[in-house]
Amino acid sequence: MAEQVTDDTFEEVVLKSDxxxxxxxxxxxxxxxxxxxxxxxxxxxxxxxxxxxxKMNVDENPATPNRYGVRAIPTLMLFKNGETVEQVMGSVPxxxxxxxxxxxxxx
Numbered sequence: 199m200a201e202q203v204t205d206d207t208f209e210e211v212v213l214k215s216d217x218x219x220x221x222x223x224x225x226x227x228x229x230x231x232x233x234x235x236x237x238x239x240x241x242x243x244x245x246x247x248x249x250x251x252x253k254m255n256v257d258e259n260p261a262t263p264n265r266y267g268v269r270a271i272p273t274l275m276l277f278k279n280g281e282t283v284e285q286v287m288g289s290v291p292x293x294x295x296x297x298x299x300x301x302x303x304x305x
Contacts, residue, residue: 200242203252205259211252213280218303219250220295223273225257230289231272237292238274241299249303276302 200222203211212219222238224231235253242251256263256271266275266282276284276298284302286294 199239200251200253203254205261208254208259208262211250212277215250215277217248217250218283218299219252219277220299220303221275221277222251222253223256223263223268223271223275224253225255225271228271234272234274234289237295240292241295244296245299249299278303
């Protein structure tokens with residue numbers, strides 16, 4: 199299961215992480231978010247210890263999505279060494295995300 203992150207914990211959990219971090223910006227009312235959510239949770243188990251997978255509810259935490267220009271959800275961003283290296287918008291298949299992690303996070 200992906201870890202929940204907030205505006206208050208974002209810097210410590212994501213930007214200061216010693217391993218790559220994939221963050222899922224979502225909201226409970228968002229249909230595509232509900233579709234991609236279980237995929238993100240599966241990936242969190244598969245990449246445990248190699249990539250940190252976190253989720254942020256944009257309704258409860260508006261500052262971070264605003265800071266990173268999130269205009270649509272779901273938006274997934276990959277951070278490495280505190281920097282954004284990739285962004286994916288919308289509901290995408292699992293293999294799209296695993297390919298991204300294998301190439302950009304672990305490659």
